[in-house]
Amino acid sequence: MRCEAPVESQVRQRAAEGRDDGEAGIAAPAGHWRLAWLPPGDAVPCSLLIDRRAFTACLLLLAALMAASLAYLAMGSSGLAPRAVLPALVGRGEMMAVFLVQELRLPRLVAACLTGAAFGVAGCLMQTLARNRLATPGIIGIDNGATAFAVASVVGLGVSLAPPAMALAGAATAAAITFGLAAGGGTRGYRFIIAGIGVGAVFGAITQLLLAKVAIDTANAAYPWTVGSLNARPAGAVTLLAIGLAVGLAAALGLTRSLSLLRFSDAVATTLGIHVARRRWQVLVVSVLLTGLAVAVAGPVGLVGLIGPEIARSLSSPRGVPVVASALAGALVMVLADLAGRVLLAPIEIPVGIVTSVVGGPWLLWILLRPASRNLA
């Protein structure tokens, strides 16, 4: 969506000529819908372009997410009929069904959707920032940094901060180190990613170190973070994530126009009127914020940040940066992965991090090794 300056002036000109033909006179560019309105009086006439394909993609993903959520609520160690789920959601029907849906599955579903959306948006932003589709927070070590710090707060190294705050601090630290190391060569290319893998390895080792130092019970309490699971959600972390996601998504939407220009080279983006360095900072901050908060809830499920934007991009039009579609696709992937983890080997529960990496690993390899790999996000 963007305001079209030329269109606006044309409308004004036509209005001045007394030919008040509204939006009928100007055709929208191919593949777009144009919403235009002329406010009464002297106010500036406005118009909006809506990318038709991106819009359909969002609708499609939303429908899929709804269906997956319904399945998520219905399926489990004791299954419910899909028909019984909706009444149970509003508190009608059998006591057992209401309890299952409202107390057990709904909070977990909400957590899955929120973390998936956060990872998806963070991945999409980071990919655009680095102009490399492999540069997702999970791969360049930000997840591991957040995990190490969150574990530190759980095993209690004399730090009394809550896990979300610590995870945020860890994400910021890891991002700072990775970007600092890459400062010489810029964020382009694969070297930046290898530096990130190195940083991630160090933080992974620190996590192990922390777990080895404490008693076995404390270590077990911190274990979910190290593999990624929706089982142990710290109190308050989900609420914080919801607030953070709302803020981050709004910020990302505000940045959309700059984002699609950031995909060009720095020189072109500057010519087109983008303050490149400042926009980079903003994008980076939003991405790190979302990653840190999401890790505080679910641990490092980083490959969602790769798969979600990938799906969104293949469905949406190549013109824009699919922020909303990435959020929806990330949530969809997370819900499906957690559902599979709960159902496939019941009564054993597979942590969601393992499901996503079993699915996402081959995908990553495929992206990497495809002959005509598009490097631009």
Added chain:
Amino acid sequence: MLAMQHSGLLPDRRLYRAMAGLSVLLVLVCLASLLLGAGDVGPARAWAMLIGQSDPEARFVLESLRLPRTLVGLVVGMALGVAGALLQAVTRNPLAEPGLLGVSAGAAFAVALALVLGATATTMRIGVAQFGAMAGCLCVLGVARVSGAGNDPVRLVLAGAALTGLLLSLTSLLLLFDQRAADEIRFWIVGSLAGRRLEHLVALMPSLLVAVALILAVARPLAALSLGERVASGLGHRPGLIRLLVIVAVALLVGAATATAGPIAFVGLVVPFAARALAGPDIRRTLWLCLPLGPLMVITADIISRLLVAPSELPLGVLTALCGAPVLVAVVRARRMSTL
């Protein structure tokens, strides 16, 4: 020394000096590994026992706990260091490391699979690990070759990282299935030298001897291969065969090391890196230097892992990662990444 004489290149004084210095250092570190520990037997008691006083408790600790551990560290360090140097020479890639390319993860996955299917015997485990290492190695190198990513050091490492992640999560998935296997494997999979016995080492010897024979045969052609495929063919070598033999040797070494000590990353990166810094890029020299350097790193890490959080122990892989990741970043950050 056989490889040196074969090559017709007499080792120069600098190499001798470096070898002598590193060997002295290695002896000192081995001694420290015998003397230091978490239990009641402190350095003074251990030393008294070593110079001949009778002390049954110290004797037990030294002979059946610390000595096997040191010897295992010696063998594992040598195997991993040499395997890293070989892999880097054959891919001409300074970042190619068994742990990073998914070779160790392949071995770990194969062992976990065998355990879940009901295997327990030591020799069985070594063979399985070597087979898994071979599969992981061929997988990464084959795929990289098909897609033409093999020429780009960094993309090869990314492919390896992706494969490692995949195999590690498959391993944890297997362990979820089977509690018995999970208990058996839990202390092995983090990488450690604790509790290894001499029988484990003896079981490794046949395959290690095969690997040494392969390396002696292949060292000189491999040095020619580092000048480029055409030059190597022009000198009468067969690049395809050399590559295959090297990969077999790497799989034997890494499989043996992984079966004994668990997957330990970054040793194969740091050790050849240091060896190249000391002796230059010729594989025939770096291989010699890897022999003392590998155990030096592994045993030092092991000593630290015993002392840092005594009486419990740190996984060895944690220390090697802490020391290896900065080297990885340094190699990548170097302005002109040398292709080997």
